[in-house]
Amino acid sequence: MPTDCISYQKSGYFSPLMNDYLDQNDNLSSLYNRFPTLENFEGQILEKQANFDNSNRVALVSVLQKQYACIKTSQSTLQNIEALKVPNTFTITTGHQLNLFTGPLYFLYKIISTINLSKELKAKYPAYNFVPIYWMATEDHDFEEINYFNFKGKKFRWNKESTGPVGRLSTEGLSDVFELYAQELGSSTNAETLKNQFKDAYLNHDNLADATRHLANVLFGAQGLVILDADHADLKRSFIPFAKEELLHQTSHKAVLDTTEQLKEYNIQVNPREINLFYIEDKLRERIILEDGKYKVNNTKIEFSQQKILTLLENNPEMFSPNVIMRPLYQEVILPNLCYIGGGGEIAYWLELKSFFEAVNISFPMLLVRNSVLLATEKQLKKAEKLELNWTDLFSKQGDLLHNKTKQLSEFPIDMSSLKNQLQEQFRELYEITKLTDKSFIGAVKAQEIKQTKGLDNLEKRLLKAQKRKLSTVLERITDLQNELFPNKSLQERQANFSEFYLECGDNLIPKLIERLKPLDNKFEIIIT
Structure with missing residues (x-):
């Protein structure tokens, strides 16, 4: 029985849109920049080099250094952060929600795809540096999507109320989750490691962003992964012109609507709103709506005149949060990024955005479907x-x-x-x-x-x-x-948590995945643990 892989298209788990994208069907060619092959990265490098505002690197490195100030991490990660200062350094990025204890297994596969592609690119293009980035979705406010994980068929849920950005959410209450989870783990050496990982991340950090950064760093810091929380005023300052364009002219709405018309034979992943920005505070993240010449914050009494909202944007850009349509643009403005790696659903909505990027003159990244894996035992x-x-x-x-x-x-x-x-x-x-x-x-x-x-x-x-x-x-x-x-x-990969397999494999789990996964192969890997 073969134990290696099956194509994404033959797995039966990918949408018609993703199958057509992977087959490079002509009807989708206008919706992406370059298909992700090793050779095609040369053109992407040159385009991004010519188009990226290198002055944005200063704020990027400064913010990262502050975010890593209290974290013990590898020399590889510190060197990667330092390398981001120079114009010949580019990023390979994946993004993910702040799921409790990483959530489903594919959290690992996304990040490993990012790490391994960065290595492949360095081998192919040694004159450049390539930094793997995990973009934490700290501004998301859909807490119900991330407040649990599954372990051996049982769901461990964090019962808490949350209305604002999840990255700022207090970790209070997670000790109760830990007690229940620890009972299920048992007392093996690997079980004790998992208990310590949970405690160190969630019981020793005050908010969910810091906890998630700590855990991701423990798992992948040795591979040079750089973890970014973009919910920061210094980074959003670079995004002010684009947020202003959105408020005044709603450019994204018009451009994305035109693209969705081209995709009408498929299930559209996201539909643009007239304004694709949120107003954000510690316990609030609500849509900005334009009504009768006033900018209103949905479900609140907060409203602004045009002049007042533009003044707020100039003085406090951190109070504006991009939604699913604008977040990719924000990412590509502040990062010297070449490629975004995501699941099928993510790549589907990215395919709606190229005309919007062209309208605001920002290079559109290459889009790579992350590795997918089925883990099986010898038994x-x-x-x-x-x-x-x-x-x-x-x-x-x-x-x-x-x-x-x-x-x-x-x-x-x-x-x-x-x-x-x-x-x-x-x-x-x-x-x-x-x-x-x-x-x-x-x-x-x-x-x-x-x-x-x-x-x-x-x-x-x-x-x-x-x-x-x-x-x-x-x-x-x-x-x-x-x-x-x-x-x-x-x-x-959409159901089980990594800890289920770490119990058996221990510290060999992630190195084995890193060794086996080939991000550009577009194959569903079957790995015997």
Whole structure:
């Protein structure tokens, strides 16, 4: 049984838009700059070098140095931060929410894709520096999306109220989550490491941004990862002209609407608002709405005249927060970035934005679908081999899998296709005879054809059902194995937390992933732990 990979397109878990993007279909070519190949980065480097405002590097490095001032990290990370001062340094960026204890497994895969691509680029283009960036989504306010993680089928939830940006949220109350989680972990050496990681991150830091930075640094600092919280006045100062353009002219709304028209055959990921900015305070993040010449903060009594909101922007840019449409632009303004790495949903909304970037004269980055992984044990691999299952089988929908295996294991053919073909041939002869006699019989012949074809269909279904009962033991084992690998009939990487696998693999988990994942291959990796 092969144990390496399956293409994204054949996995059955990617949208038609992503499959078309990965296939580089011509109808999408105008929506991205360059497709991510190693050779195409040369043009991207030259474009970004010519287009990026290097004066923004000063604030970027200054903010990063402040954010890392109290963190013990690797020399590689410190060198990468220092390298960002110079014009021949570029970034490779991924972004992610501040999910509790990293949330689902794909948090790891995003960051590893970013780290590994930076290494590949350095080997290919040694005259330049490439820094992997994890952009923390500290300004998001959808707390319900991030306040839990799953461990061995159990959900550990942080019960707390939150209305403002999650990065500023106090970590108070997470000791209760820790107590419950620690009981489930057990007392092995790896379990104790996980307990310490949780405590050091969430019980020894005052807010969620600092806690997440600490944890990501523990996991990836040795690889030179640079973690950025862009919720900072000094960084947003560089973004003032673009926020002003948004407030006065709503450029993003017009440009993105035009693009969504091109994508109407797909499911649109996000729809632009008239103004794609939020007003933000510690416990508030609400949309800015333009009504009757006034700028109003949704669900509040706060409002501004045009002059007052522009004055606030100049003096306090940190009080303006980009939404999903504007955040990518903010990222590309403050970072010398070449490529954004994200999941299928993220790349889908980035594909709506190129015309907007062109309208404001900012280089559009290359878009790379992050690595996807299925982790399996040797025991699970042996089960699959014994059950004569390959990875294509296991990735298929459960109903299809059981249907096909029943037919394959049956001692007699269940497929009635040959009989249906014979029946059709017989009725073709009847139609010819009917034409030569009385055409009024055609309706009766047609009714009989439908009746007999339906009879064969019903017989096939009954035979299949009977065989499933007879093969119930082996089909149950197949079902159990697929449910282990695809919890809740979903991708493992979207359900399970890394700690589930760290318990078994310990410190070997992340190095093994780093060794195996190839970000430019566009393959769903199967890794035996």
